[in-house]
Amino acid sequence: MLGNDWVILGSLILVLPLAAAEPGIKVQFVGGTVSGITAKTNSHLDLTGAETLLFHLGKTELRISYQKINTVEYGQSVSRRYAEAVLISPLLLLSKSRKHFVTIGFVDQEGKQQALVIRVEKSDIRSLLAGLEARTGRRIEYQDGEARKALKG
DSSP states (O other): OOHHHHHHHHHHHHHHHHHHSOSSEEEEEEEESOTTOOTTEEEEEEOOOSSEEEEEETTEEEEEEGGGEEEEEEEEEEEEOHHHHHHTOGGGGGOEEEEEEEEEEEEOTTSOEEEEEEEEOHHHHHHHHHHHHHHHOOOOEESSHHHHHHHHO
């Protein structure tokens, strides 16, 4: 192969994984009222649509009109890492593991109130909440003071 061929081949190898990646923010479905979705399903939430939130759940897609979303709630679950602390270091007894949860309430096509509870990584929570607030026009409701303080800095 010539030098240019190697450059083209290398570029293709780098681009292929990007094309295969799903759009949106990686989340974990925890629960809710929508039937047919298994808890702890890893999925993606895509906020790029102008009119519709797209929830990728493996082979299933759930589309929710932003206008139909009537609540967006954020909260944290805090737990101590006792098992890790015993095995790794006593200093971990003092650390806390925070999990970030978002509840999206909406009215489905049949006019019934539905809810989705998702777990979001710490690195994505601010952008997800800002996107939901901007697209839906709804203010974020906080489950507790800790959640409010965590986002307001």
